[in-house]
Amino acid sequence: MARFTRAGAVVGALTLAASLALTGCGDEQKKPEFVGGTSTDAGAVPDSAAPSTPGASSAPSGPALTLSPANDTKNKPVSTEISAKLPEGGKVSTVTLAAAGGGAVEGKLRTDGSAWVPSAPLKYGTRYTATVTATGADGTTSQGTSTFTTMAKPKSTIGSGLYLFDDKSYGVAMPVVTEFHPGIPKKDRAAVQKRMFVKTDPPQPGAWHWVDNGTQAYYRAPEYWQPGTTITVRIALAGVPLSNGKYGDIDRKATAKIGRSFVMKVDNATKKMSVYENGALSRTIPVSLGKKSTPSSSGTMVVMEKKESTVFDTRDDPDPANRYVTEIDFAQRLTWGGEYIHAAPWSEGVQGRSNVSHGCVNVSTANARWLFEKTRIGDPITIKGTERKIAAGNGWTAWSLSWSEFVKGSALPVPKGGSGPAL
Template identity: 70%
Template structure:
């Protein structure tokens, strides 16, 4: 097992995702199927007739939120209305003080309208809103409000998903927060975390590591060819600890072919599957009893054709080592990798001698490295240690029934489904 400074990885992820936020898809008025907590869908005409905010038809008054004249509103503010049970917000026109219209979408439950991008700090906005009661009768209202100045105390966030990249079928959407999100704030934060899948697949969020990470996945591995579009819309969202979300992060990525690795400690063999069919088997050496490999379903998190394992600081001069490594694929934060280990070839398939890693020959390690991608799953069974939650992207190490228990919002049977235009 090899030492790893996670903070460095987080900084790198945050630096990369900052650029993602700048180049992510805009919203426009397009519809898209989303699977998240309670998420938006584009606005529509009322009852099939033109009774929107721009219509001059007289409609009963509607009490809109934020309250007219409200000040210091977060830039994450959503536009809502006070309606009886069964009533929904159906259409919103939000404009700046200069008269520019702001794009956005209505949540599928009709509870509010969500701007497609964060509002500007310290600016005035006017909203015209149409709501429809359970009886189908429309009401119209208007409000003006001012957003707050840019906050000084924010959380740092990251998104381990990047535009135009192709990932394996087990790639979870991984959102990260520093400091972690307090438990009482997680439902509000989760409502601002949107995931679109094409073709549509239900899914759910699961919080881990004291609120420092949340994973999103479907009941089963993603369908090959799926497009994932993600918006972590947290800029300006207020938290109970006095902090605010720092930025919105977006990314659109692709899921590639199905490629799985399965390792059995009893046989000390890895079996590799593509599209459900065995394409290769190879001998392995896993972690010895004093440093066992983790049993569970893990995900390839990063790949390095060449690197150095340095455990001197962690283990000390007597037990530590500095070793050049080829074809390394990280599968846990704790330092477990699949990698070339020419020094243990004679043991591979026979006994475990590693410090927790999956040792394979240089030839097999190169073959795996060339075939695999970030997001491919590897399942190891039969070792002396179980995989710890949060030690890597452990979203698939729970069955679906257990996974949904980690959601901060109720998850319908089979997963949450909704819609939002990014």
């Protein structure tokens, strides 16, 4: 029976290893713009507000602006954003930020104009000068200037990970997966979520969902991603202060592609897997799922890892009946708890008729090879009709909830349908 142990999961995330450790079935485990977690969380940073010279067309004529950070502020986090108290009806027109003795810092305004976000973490122990120009409803301009100093590098940080890699192609159900160790306290999640930026091209709405005591957060759309989508992510946590005295460790970035649609659906009632390529049924495969004492999980999961050959070793299972060491071909991980799609020549005689596995999806060697050659990380599989449901966080379970349930896991309000392309 699959156990949700997740051994090695956080380590894999923190080192961004391209491969996750297997231990056994049923016992496992143009520059882009950015769109924030929701359109109401001020999480979007448009290209249109790149640094420019304030007052280029006319000198400021209105009252001086009050900036944040305030002038002569010290020990500011390197995640500091620039904001201004504006005259009624005014809006920021330009922002510049420069380090002492250095050039201008690149950055972008959030979509709602609430703050200007540097495109990379500021340097520790460095003095900066910010200049903001705003234009009022009557056309007059106002300007404010502030000089501040960032803090020294903190000694206590959280570890973080991003399960997305540059220039890789993923399946249509690949969520943006972030991990944190230790987990993010609940009262800090809104502030952290505001620093997690996602942009999709073509634009598609989306939302964040926190699971597993704050150690994971997923970003997905209401439906599977459109084939051909480009996903650009910045998890901008370097220097973000938390209530437990820790700070975010580093910024993580990735730009990846969504490939063709490849969807697997398994019905326990028929013991069959239906495979759809680009929406068309391409193959029906007999399966054997988990027996009643070790049932497979119902729900939507995604392929997390692929091993052409490996060894399942479950000798640490507390139930002697579930202990074994077996060589496995064409293994595709679905959960941290140890559920896989894999070749099971020993059960081919009952595949399509009865369930005998320890929780995995058993298929013939020929079908396992065919699937293995077709699938990508992030391809979805939906299993229905088994004795238990997939546990939240036991794998990349972003799609195991309906959209209405998924958005309840956001630390910030999510507009109906999800945050749109906020740039």
